[in-house]
Each structure stands twice: as structure tokens, then as C-alpha cells.
Amino acid sequence: MDKNAVIELVAQVLPASQINTAADDLYDASADRYKKYAKARKVLDVPTPAAIVYPRTTTEVAQILTMCNEHGINVIPRAGKTATEGGLENWKENTLVVDARDLDRILEIDEYNMQATVEAGVTLQRLEDEVNKLGLTTGHSPQSKPVAKYGGLVATRSIGQFSTLYGGIEDMVVGLECVFPDGHVSRIKNVPRRAGGPDIRHIAIGNEGALCYITEVTVKLFRHFPENNAFFGYLVADVASGIKVLREVMANGYRPSVARVYSEEDARQHFEHFYKGHCVLLFMAEGTKGIVQATSAGIEEAVEKFSDGILEPVDPRHIASWFEHLNWSQQDIDDEFQEMVDGDSHSGFTTEVSADWATIPVLYDRVIERVRSEFPRAHDLTMLGGHSSHSYVNGTNMYFVYNYAINCAPEDEMRVYHHPIQRIIVEETLKLGGSMCHHHGIGKFRNEWTKDEHGSAYYMLDKLKQAFDPRGVMNFGTIFYQEEGARFQR
Amino acid sequence: MRIACMLKPVLDVGELRYNRDRNVLERDRARLVLNPEDATAVAMALELKRADPAATIEVVSMAPRRAMPHLEDLVRRGVDQATLLTDRRHAGSDTWATSRVLAHHLATRDFDLVLCGTHTLDSGTGQVPAQVAEALDLPLMAGVAELVDLNTEEGWAVVDVDAEDVVLRFRVGLPAVLAFRYAPSRTLPPIGYGDLTRDVAGQVAVLGFDALGMDESELGLRGSLTQVRRIETDALEAKDPIRVRADREGIDEVFRTLAEKGFLCR
Numbered sequence A: 001m002d003k004n005a006v007i008e009l010v011a012q013v014l015p016a017s018q019i020n021t022a023a024d025d026l027y028d029a030s031a032d033r034y035k036k037y038a039k040a041r042k043v044l045d046v047p048t049p050a051a052i053v054y055p056r057t058t059t060e061v062a063q064i065l066t067m068c069n070e071h072g073i074n075v076i077p078r079a080g081k082t083a084t085e086g087g088l089e090n091w092k093e094n095t096l097v098v099d100a101r102d103l104d105r106i107l108e109i110d111e112y113n114m115q116a117t118v119e120a121g122v123t124l125q126r127l128e129d130e131v132n133k134l135g136l137t138t139g140h141s142p143q144s145k146p147v148a149k150y151g152g153l154v155a156t157r158s159i160g161q162f163s164t165l166y167g168g169i170e171d172m173v174v175g176l177e178c179v180f181p182d183g184h185v186s187r188i189k190n191v192p193r194r195a196g197g198p199d200i201r202h203i204a205i206g207n208e209g210a211l212c213y214i215t216e217v218t219v220k221l222f223r224h225f226p227e228n229n230a231f232f233g234y235l236v237a238d239v240a241s242g243i244k245v246l247r248e249v250m251a252n253g254y255r256p257s258v259a260r261v262y263s264e265e266d267a268r269q270h271f272e273h274f275y276k277g278h279c280v281l282l283f284m285a286e287g288t289k290g291i292v293q294a295t296s297a298g299i300e301e302a303v304e305k306f307s308d309g310i311l312e313p314v315d316p317r318h319i320a321s322w323f324e325h326l327n328w329s330q331q332d333i334d335d336e337f338q339e340m341v342d343g344d345s346h347s348g349f350t351t352e353v354s355a356d357w358a359t360i361p362v363l364y365d366r367v368i369e370r371v372r373s374e375f376p377r378a379h380d381l382t383m384l385g386g387h388s389s390h391s392y393v394n395g396t397n398m399y400f401v402y403n404y405a406i407n408c409a410p411e412d413e414m415r416v417y418h419h420p421i422q423r424i425i426v427e428e429t430l431k432l433g434g435s436m437c438h439h440h441g442i443g444k445f446r447n448e449w450t451k452d453e454h455g456s457a458y459y460m461l462d463k464l465k466q467a468f469d470p471r472g473v474m475n476f477g478t479i480f481y482q483e484e485g486a487r488f489q490r
Numbered sequence B: 001m002r003i004a005c006m007l008k009p010v011l012d013v014g015e016l017r018y019n020r021d022r023n024v025l026e027r028d029r030a031r032l033v034l035n036p037e038d039a040t041a042v043a044m045a046l047e048l049k050r051a052d053p054a055a056t057i058e059v060v061s062m063a064p065r066r067a068m069p070h071l072e073d074l075v076r077r078g079v080d081q082a083t084l085l086t087d088r089r090h091a092g093s094d095t096w097a098t099s100r101v102l103a104h105h106l107a108t109r110d111f112d113l114v115l116c117g118t119h120t121l122d123s124g125t126g127q128v129p130a131q132v133a134e135a136l137d138l139p140l141m142a143g144v145a146e147l148v149d150l151n152t153e154e155g156w157a158v159v160d161v162d163a164e165d166v167v168l169r170f171r172v173g174l175p176a177v178l179a180f181r182y183a184p185s186r187t188l189p190p191i192g193y194g195d196l197t198r199d200v201a202g203q204v205a206v207l208g209f210d211a212l213g214m215d216e217s218e219l220g221l222r223g224s225l226t227q228v229r230r231i232e233t234d235a236l237e238a239k240d241p242i243r244v245r246a247d248r249e250g251i252d253e254v255f256r257t258l259a260e261k262g263f264l265c266r
């Protein structure tokens, strides 16, 4: 079968107005932000999909998936296009990108029961703006909030900046609707909790388009008291000192909405105007007045207890104004892309992992030491550091950030710079018992470690793939390693 | 055609930190980058070599040892030979002593052209190209924006020099020192994937003080005509930030403040 045959088949299911075969759009659809530099420089090495389709109903999604399943056509589900790990990258000649653009209705905002139902193509910002009018919030605030859409947010197990209070998307999803490759539509009902067997929401949440297509999502809503927000900032001696304070706050049961520690290098990127060459610890307390007071007292107590590592407090207004400007709009994303086209460079990449409290400081030091001593292009690094930005009672994440001067061809950037560093980070994390991917998903470029990530539990993951996508048409290469795709990885 | 390039790996000034507790500039922690104007000169040399593959390029650099990976990369980009002049005894050399060392090495070579940048990021005096040319008894063209024409057989080059609001065209006899201006469009070519790990040990040389055969009194602080008596640092005071909104009034406020402080003329 060739691309034309794929287009003919899809034309039997959808009207022409819902099928896009424009060359520029197909080029854009062949990769996501993982290979953004090669994409901007027009040197992508992957095939373009046959078409992008825009279903308007769950029935249309089911028809498309059934057709693809029958004919062995690869399906890449797509929502806001902010994927960073290759989840939208295409490795097959015959691929349909199924875009949620027209699944864009907010179906219900149920103020009394504190939940809202949206279709997969609704941007988080849109729902947030709507519920804000009612004094409510979704509690979800990834930096990509203005652009990311519910289908993608749920499929990647995304997490927002206020996660310490509201949790990740998995804590917010009440129920959902999804379509499997054989055309079966499953609706998971919206209840506060149940013990009806295993929690099947988690088959769809985090599936990265590799098991099913999410068409509809119901999420929790929370009362919102932004006027009470209180901010705290401190310069601290090192990452480990900051982590100790985070742990103390969490272990005492406080839930500040933001709790972060930045290494000095990373702090320099964000807080040049006040960091004075040191690591930065910051918090935001959110909620009713009473909760904010109690949380603030808890933060101050923890800071006092570990005052040895605290160098000085920071004007809280700095932290507040930093938060106001943190999110990326579509314009920011487009500007960055244009800069890569015009300026022939970009800043670098990230890898986000998680581990328990005792492990994270050790992991951080080991990774930095190994990158500095083993990475062959260490002299090109313009920045190497990281931050912890999502904490739990038993541990936290580490978001490694590394920028570099690119001295190779754009198509070689990832294998020359990102891959060797990512490998060190993943190896060290798995060695120490942590998770190699805290919130961006596995995508296509960490799939060689999926088995190591899950160990003996990989059995369960593999069985899910076999059961729900036996013909392997869902997002080929995502989560699950494929030898055929290895040539695009190295 | 034989081309020599002088290149200085400089500290990335954006990364320099002043340690107020110890009152020192933390040089060792800052990354080295190629001085942009020198990189323009090397990019020019590589362009000439692409047009005339028989051309040879030697890059000469007086720098600390940790500059080596940068020089190796230049070989991987197509330079034939890189020479690092490095020795603890070079420490403290001013532009005069530095020029003497570079000229001393270049005097042992045959070349048609010496290419370099006009200024460096870290000191910006523009003295080294002139002093090297003087020591080698060669003509110098500084502020070169473009090498318009070149004939090494007949021994001349035509260059455009940017002089504020006019471009001056000169014909200069070879060999000569041509000091370039930074040209963002003239970038070093990327290193090919296969070349990134190419062993270039045979094409890079490290020469210490003893190999140069100079007198110790010509080097370092002793050989420097500039003597630093005292360094004073400005103590920075934290000021209260002025917060404005991103609207018309905010813009006016920023404008007013900058004008009041003399950064803008009304």
C-alpha cells in the first residue's frame, strides 16, 4: 500500500474537508519538539505521514481507527502538539495523524459536583478561563497550559506547576471516553471513588496514543483563592540543602502548591536578578486564608529547622512576578522556532526523572559528575544543572537542564548532545531505583529503557499492548521499543 | 596559499562571576569560547581553503591548556594544524608580551596571510594584531569587513574596511596581517558527524615556553609593559525594583526612568 491508497481509504470514511494533505502541514506533522531544531532547519530524517485527519465525533474516530487497524496503517493521535519526547514523531511510511482539532467542545461544567467534561481538543487554558469565571480552577498548570489540549495532557500523564497541592493529571481525571483500534468505545463513568476492580482509567491515562484514542475527559474542579497566594524564596547553599527543606514541608503534611529547588546554574537562567550565584528554594502557598496561614507557618518552620543551609531570604515579590511569566503561549513556541530558523542554534534540552528523598541528591551529584567527566562534548556545554519542581511525601523529581553550543550539523544535534547526556541520566536513575521519566512520557526516545524502567512489571505493560493493539497500529515506536525504528534514534 | 590564523579562546564573559567573599574573579569556572572576531577570521580561512584545496591553514593560539578541545575542533572543521602556545610562565602577559610570543612563533613559519579578529571580547584593545604586524614587519589592515580579492602569486589582496559611515577599499601587499570584524553570517562550518571523534593528535601541537626559545624576561608580568597597580571593584547595591505593567503607562514609566538617568535623550 502507498500513501495514495491510504488517502483513498480515509476518503471513504471522512469528507475531504476533514483530510489535510498539504505538504507543509505533513512535514510539520512528521516530528514534534524532540527534533525541533532539525525540523526548523528542514533536515528531518523521518517519513511524512500520508494525511492529517480531523474527526468531529467519537464515531468518526472509531471508524478511522477500525479502518487503520484493518489495513495496518499507523495512527498517531495528536492534540496540542507540545509533545517533547517524540510522541508525535512518525516512523512509518503509511501513517494517519488523527488530530483532535475539531473535538473542541466543553461539554459540561458541573459547579455543584465540582467536575467538568471536555472533548480531547479543548485547550487547558480555555477550560481554566471558563471555570475561573465561576471562582474555580482545574488546578492543572503545565507551562504549556495555553497550548496543550486535554487529549494530550491525559495521554502523557502531564503535571502542572501547582502539583504539590492538586496532584498530576492522574489525580484530576474522574472518568473518560476512549476508542480502541478495533473500534470499541469505552466510557469510564464519573464517580468520586470505587473499588470495582483495578482502576482502568490508568489504561488510558499515560498511554501516549499507543493503546487508545482519548475522545473525552472529565476532570475535577477546585475552589480558587488566588488573592490569598503567598510566596516564599530563599538562597540556599546547595541542592541537597533545598531538598531537605522540601522534604520537611512535605513530611509534615503541608501542601504548598509550589515547592521547588533550583541548582545555581539553573537559578541563573530564571533568577539572574537575585540569585547571587546560589541555589534558590521557593514555595507558593495557596487556598483559603486559614490554609495559606498554616502552610506558610509550616514552610517557615521547615526553613528555620534547616537554617544551616539557608543563606538569605528573597523578596517574595520576585517569586510572584516570576510565576506570572512562566507559561509558554503559541507565540512563544513559534518565536522559538523562527529563532532556530534564523539564528541557526537553540539552547538545549532537558530530561526529567524522579526518585525518593534519599536518592535525589545523590543522583543529582552523580549525573553532574558523570556528564562533566564523560560527555565528549563537555566543552560545548553552556549550562548544566537542574531543579526539583514536583514533590511528594516520599520523594521528588529532578528536571535536568543542559544547554550547549551546537557545533555539528542540525540533523546530528540529538545524537551528539542530547542522547549521550540523556543516557547518563537514565542509567544513573535506573541504577538508583528511580523513574527515568517523571512527566513528559517515554515517547520514542526512551523506549529502549522501557523494560528496565518496569522490570518484572513490564509483563503487564506488554500484555496491555498485545490485548488492546494486537496489530501494533497505535503510535508505532512510542513507549514500546521497535527495532525498525532504531535507525531514527541513533 | 599558506594561511596563519591567530585565535584567542576567551572566557565567556556572561559566565564570569565575581566572588565577593574572596574578592576574586572566578576564572576557572567560566567556560572558554572562541573570540567571535577570531572565529570570523578562521571561517574566512576555511572559505579560502574550500576554493583552493591546496591551501594550508595553521591556527595559533596562546591560551591555557583547557583550550585544547576547541583547537582540536578547528582541525575537525578543516584546519590543517593547530598550535597551542601554553606555559604557566605566560601568566600575566599583557598585549605586548602576548604579541611577542605569537610573533616569535609565526616568524618560524612561511605564510601569505595572517588572519585574526580586530578585537577580543575580554579586553578589546585591538593592540595584538598591530603589535604582531610590527614585530614581523608586515602591513596590517584592521577592521576588515570583506576580503574582496586575493592573488598570492602576485602578492596582493583587496579588502573592504568598515569605517563608521563609509566602507574603504584598500589594496595591500602580501604577506600581511588582516584583522577582521565580526561577521555573524560568516560562521564556522559544522563538524561532520564522523569527524567528531576523529583522532587529530597528529595535527595539534602544544608548545611550552622552552620550545619557543625566548628569554624569560620577555614573558609574563616581567615582559609586560603594562603593570597593574591595584584593582578596585565597584560594590553593587541592591536597588528596589520598579514594577510596571506591560501597557502604555508602563512603557512611559520605563522611558521616563531611563531618560532621567541619562540613558536616553528626550
Ligand SMILES: Cc1cc2nc3c(=O)[nH]c(=O)nc-3n(C[C@H](O)[C@H](O)[C@H](O)COP(=O)(O)OP(=O)(O)OC[C@H]3O[C@@H](n4cnc5c(N)ncnc54)[C@H](O)[C@@H]3O)c2cc1C
Pocket: A032, A033, A076, A077, A078, A079, A080, A081, A082, A083, A084, A086, A087, A088, A100, A120, A141, A142, A143, A144, A147, A148, A149, A150, A151, A152, A153, A154, A155, A156, A157, A158, A159, A160, A161, A207, A208, A209, A210, A212, A213, A214, A215, A328, A439, A440, A475, A478
Ligand atoms: C513550553 C512547554 C512547556 C511544557 N511544560 C510541561 C509541564 O509543565 N508539565 C508537563 O507535564 N508537560 C509539559 N510539557 C510537555 C507537553 O506540554 C505535555 O506533554 C502535554 O501534555 C502534551 O499535550 P498536547 O495536547 O500538546 O499533546 P500532543 O503533543 O499533541 O501529544 C502528546 C502525546 O499524546 C498523544 N495524544 C495526543 N492526543 C491524544 C489523544 N486524544 N488520545 C491518545 N493519545 C493522544 C500523542 O500521540 C503524543 O504521544 C511542556 C511542553 C512545552 C512545549
